[in-house]
């Protein structure tokens with residue numbers, strides 16, 4: 327059974343919700359203190375800390391300087407790509423953020439305006455986020471691996487006043503030019519001409535001078551007048567982060583200011599056990615929620631030092647890269663995705679590289695983004711000799727739904743489980759009709775409303791989609807879209823998605839969005855994209871296409887065209903490489919494609935072909951294509 331401290335904390339968070347979260351809110355410096363925790367007057371839309379006001383960037387920066395910690399490192403930039411290390415104290419980072427806030431303001435950005443940030447892993451990405459927050463404006467960061475079309479969709483939805491970008495990103499195999507991508511996205515969008523601010527980097531083909539109307543970051547910073555933090559309501563939006571939905575249109579997850587600051591502060595102390603002076607390294611990207619919460623906001627709210635790493639787990643230059651960074655910056659907590667650990671293990675199974683470094687500063691390894699398989703869990707624990715904490719969360723929740731809260735209590739670990747529900751998450755497992763399942767039985771994981779502070783408040787300008795996507799399926803609950811079970815000790819086991827979202831190398835993708843792109847090819851009549859198990863990346867997207875009647879196509883050539891089409895429309899992040907032509911797709915009588923059955927066949931899992939399928943030949947061919955050895 328989970329420990330007393332945890333159990334008391336968890337039940338208090340649900341039974342004495344107001345007291346619990348008001349107490350947690352004391353970790354934040356408010357301009358106007360909250361008098362109440364929850365506003366449920368517009369249920370099922372909830373707001374946290376009504377009436378209270380604050381500034382998130384002030385909480386992340388200025389107040390630590392005022393408390394006398396201005397000389398402590400706030401942010402360390404380590405680029406394995408360029409061999410650069412650079413650190414910024416709290417005083418330095420505060421000054422840069424205030425100055426860039428001045429730049430944004432000179433471009434017309436004020437409270438509530440949106441700023442789209444399309445940047446690689448350089449310090450200016452975090453500076454741009456914090457500067458936006460300083461003005462009470464709303465940032466929307468777009469991951470650099472997305473194609474211009476995806477960037478355009480986000481620009482159209484968010485309606486930014488300004489775009490902040492850089493010359494490009496550095497991938498091991500190539501330089502990714504951002505300026506032509508931003509120009510193309512603007513041309514595709516209906517936004518018209520917008521101010522674009524560019525952080526110049528050396529070694530890129532496209533020059534800022536090719537875009538005479540765009541602003542140079544460095545020059546603008548020289549001229550800028552630093553801006554003071556702007557007081558906003560706790561309920562005002564801090565950021566919009568787009569994530570894959572079940573359709574091609576991404577969902578704009580909205581995070582507020584107050585609930586976010588309170589929840590992240592709670593997690594820093596109680597989940598990660600990180601306080602002022604500690605060093606946290608989250609090896610993710612600021613384009614993902616993990617990067618928002620634990621590269622930028624969480625560690626800085628806690629007065630800790632955060633590390634921003636531009637590099638990969640392997641190949642930059644080798645599988646010792648992570649351990650080198652831990653050693654060089656005395657990292658206390660490392661947070662990464664299981665796929666990164668699998669990549670290191672594959673390249674260096676005996677951890678020979680690790681022996682070259684002193685990683686004695688490391689206290690805990692956290693993993694999230696996808697299920698941490700038990701083999702990787704055991705390998706990481708044994709080579710690093712520190713606790714390995716799997717924790718489960720989503721872009722929508724902004725912080726862990728389930729974790730082993732290391733700052734609260736050392737709960738026993740169970741391999742394959744992200745441990746227990748965190749405060750405020752009233753978790754239950756239900757069947758399709760919403761009725762609780764028997765203990766130990768797999769079902770839909772749902773969270774009773776209200777969700778705790780720090781979780782999404784709605785989808786940007788789309789309350790209806792928020793309600794229909796998350797709140798409609800199970801009355802009074804938020805549907806996580808994940809299935810799983812809970813054991814007799816209350817430990818949760820997350821087994822996979824119940825919808826068409828897949829997880830490729832810790833990146834969340836919609837198979838529906840990939841299908842939409844493939845279906846636009848003139849030779850394709852219909853298609854199904856499924857996530858097939860992959861030993862390194864967890865899953866990979868595989869497409870099965872039916873050609874239009876009379877079309878004769880070279881299969882290899884068609885596959886190459888489809889791969890290029892997905893890369894052009896969604897981006898390299900989709901990592902889409904497999905397309906196969908089939909005679910027909912398995913369907914129910916009502917025409918629904920049986921993607922789940924296809925996935926089960928491909929993964930070698932048990933499957934039942936529904937009796938509604940009338941054509942046995944369709945199944946026979948699919949068996950051969952999906953799992954050739956299974957068909958023999």
Ligand code: COA
Pocket residue numbers: 469470471472495497498499502609610611614616638639640662663665666669694695830831832833898899900901
């Ligand atoms: N900008 C542009 N392109 C990017 C990019 C970025 N920020 N990030 C990735 N890409 C590109 C890669 O260059 C690659 O392109 P390619 O098809 O031309 O080779 C493609 O997207 C797929 O990249 P990736 O999924 O990273 O695969 P990989 O084989 O290059 O590397 C891993 C494999 C496991 C090392 C890598 O996926 C990894 O580090 N994963 C961790 C992910 C993570 O931290 N996720 C955060 C969730 S918590």
Ligand code: AMP
Pocket residue numbers: 569615693694695696697698716717718719720721722744806807808820821822823829832833834
């Ligand atoms: P994202 O919104 O990109 O963070 O992806 C969220 C999804 O990733 C979740 O709904 C899960 O399907 C999956 N996921 C994230 N972390 C875990 C984990 N620790 N265990 C299992 N699945 C996870």
